[in-house]
Amino acid sequence: MGKDSRRKGIEWRAAGWMARHPAMTTAPAVLGTSMVEFGPVTTASVLAGVGAAGLSWYRGHPATFDRHAAPWMRAFRQRWVRYIGRRWRGLMIDCEFGRENRRTGHVEVPRLLRVRSASPSIDTLYIKPLRGQSFKRFQDAQDELAMALRADALGVTKVKPGVIALTVVRGNPFTDIVAPAEIPADAADVDLSAIYMGEDEHGNDWTEPFIGGKHLLVCGATGSGKDSLIWNPLRAMGPAIRDGLVQVDFLDLKGGMTAGSHRQFFHRYADDPDEGLKVIEAFRDDMKATQRHLAAEGLRNFTVSRETPFRLLMIDELAMMTALGSSGTTRAAIKLMAEVMTQGRAPGFGLCAYVQEPTKDIVPVRDLFTGRVCLRTTAENHPDMVLGEGMRQRGALADEIPADDEHAGIGFRVDKYTRRPVRVRAGYATDEDISELVRTCTPDPASQSNVIQFRRDEDTDEDEQAA
Numbered sequence: 001m002g003k004d005s006r007r008k009g010i011e012w013r014a015a016g017w018m019a020r021h022p023a024m025t026t027a028p029a030v031l032g033t034s035m036v037e038f039g040p041v042t043t044a045s046v047l048a049g050v051g052a053a054g055l056s057w058y059r060g061h062p063a064t065f066d067r068h069a070a071p072w073m074r075a076f077r078q079r080w081v082r083y084i085g086r087r088w089r090g091l092m093i094d095c096e097f098g099r100e101n102r103r104t105g106h107v108e109v110p111r112l113l114r115v116r117s118a119s120p121s122i123d124t125l126y127i128k129p130l131r132g133q134s135f136k137r138f139q140d141a142q143d144e145l146a147m148a149l150r151a152d153a154l155g156v157t158k159v160k161p162g163v164i165a166l167t168v169v170r171g172n173p174f175t176d177i178v179a180p181a182e183i184p185a186d187a188a189d190v191d192l193s194a195i196y197m198g199e200d201e202h203g204n205d206w207t208e209p210f211i212g213g214k215h216l217l218v219c220g221a222t223g224s225g226k227d228s229l230i231w232n233p234l235r236a237m238g239p240a241i242r243d244g245l246v247q248v249d250f251l252d253l254k255g256g257m258t259a260g261s262h263r264q265f266f267h268r269y270a271d272d273p274d275e276g277l278k279v280i281e282a283f284r285d286d287m288k289a290t291q292r293h294l295a296a297e298g299l300r301n302f303t304v305s306r307e308t309p310f311r312l313l314m315i316d317e318l319a320m321m322t323a324l325g326s327s328g329t330t331r332a333a334i335k336l337m338a339e340v341m342t343q344g345r346a347p348g349f350g351l352c353a354y355v356q357e358p359t360k361d362i363v364p365v366r367d368l369f370t371g372r373v374c375l376r377t378t379a380e381n382h383p384d385m386v387l388g389e390g391m392r393q394r395g396a397l398a399d400e401i402p403a404d405d406e407h408a409g410i411g412f413r414v415d416k417y418t419r420r421p422v423r424v425r426a427g428y429a430t431d432e433d434i435s436e437l438v439r440t441c442t443p444d445p446a447s448q449s450n451v452i453q454f455r456r457d458e459d460t461d462e463d464e465q466a467a
């Protein structure tokens with residue numbers, strides 16, 4: 001046999017392993033050097049100091065620890081416990097990804113390059129297939145891989161030539177229904193920069209900002225729980241709506257099924273696309289009037305008040321307005337929405353849209369939505385369309401969420417600091433919770449007309465001057 005028939009020597013393989021895992025190699029070296037140079041007491045004190053700092057971070061600021069340190073520590077633990085060399089090798093061989101090298105007789109398996117752990121229940125494994133193993137082969141073996149990895153859901157994504165990501169989701173962190181948003185006692189308790197939507201998988205409150213140019217897009221297949229993300233924010237803003245500090249216009253384009261019996265709760269309400277267009281147009285006109293008012297007062301930003309309330313336009317079943325209506329209506333609606341979303345921040349005008357399919361023809365202004373939530377979807381490419389490129393690979397397997405009540409209201413959002421997908425569940429607002437909101441927080445129509453009075457006067461003055 002020639003020289004190719006032998007495997008590389010163990011010292012060369014060890015050197016290769018050390019080069020691929022520099023942190024694992026340098027840590028003992030640094031520790032040893034420190035022991036020799038500074039002595040065991042100093043080294044132990046430094047280690048104890050680092051440990052104490054980590055512990056006080058863990059206990060003192062759980063939110064930042066969970067966001068920044070925990071994923072890194074989890075990934076490290078998973079890599080060196082769950083997916084450690086021999087186990088990984090066994091798993092690949094069991095799923096028939098091992099291959100005997102005919103020259104050396106050694107069984108080779110795809111190499112595990114990196115483990116990332118976006119949350120306690122989501123791992124992404126980056127692997128380098130053996131030469132000749134195709135992406136399709138991994139796709140075809142999805143069920144076997146899921147069983148071997150004990151995954152509830154598994155996604156296979158091509159990252160770049162020669163690298164494949166296996167996204168592994170285990171368990172359902174939401175075993176219980178999440179309570180809906182409390183209706184605050186007073187408008188002063190409403191914080192429009194952190195409106196309660198539900199919980200994240202760490203058990204923390206999940207909030208979304210509504211002011212500051214935030215426009216929310218919620219995507220989810222039929223029955224995924226989109227209604228919860230309509231009624232939770234409204235409950236969380238309830239007293240501010242009652243007191244005229246927030247005004248909500250609502251397009252109920254599923255024929256009035258969502259809020260038809262509560263239309264008095266809204267400032268403007270429409271349940272068909274033609275009427276809907278008039279509401280969007282009036283919303284845009286109000287925005288223009290507020291811009292003129294603020295400019296006349298020398299103000300660059302609105303402050304929430306009865307004179308300049310925060311204005312919210314909610315569109316349930318956006319497709320009816322942007323794709324399924326007559327072409328004149330859809331074109332006009334898209335243009336008006338774009339105008340509101342690009343100019344609404346300073347005068348305090350926000351938009352929330354709810355949609356089943358996030359494709360470009362249905363949500364042509366997708367990039368203008370600054371907040372995104374992806375509930376259960378029907379297609380593999382929807383999570384990336386909603387949350388951004390690569391988010392499914394990083395864990396947002398929204399298309400793998402089972403279509404049953406146990407999983408309704410569950411979805412993904414992206415953490416704005418780490419750009420990692422986070423599993424969330426919306427608080428579940430029952431019919432009684434909705435009735436409670438409408439009963440206690442419907443604004444008095446007389447006080448509402450006072451709120452927008454100044455704009456009508458200004459418009460009239462301007463019209464008269466123009467005449």
Ligand SMILES: Nc1ncnc2c1ncn2[C@@H]1O[C@H](COP(=O)(O)OP(=O)(O)OP(=O)(O)O)[C@@H](O)[C@H]1O
Pocket residue numbers: 177178220221222223224225226227228405408409410425426427428429
């Ligand atoms: N947050 C939630 N927690 C638990 N269950 C929920 C939640 N939201 C909804 N559900 C359950 O899922 C069912 C469907 O929810 P919902 O009506 O909100 O779906 P949807 O996405 O609006 O669907 P469609 O687009 O067909 O109207 C509800 O009747 C309820 O049983």
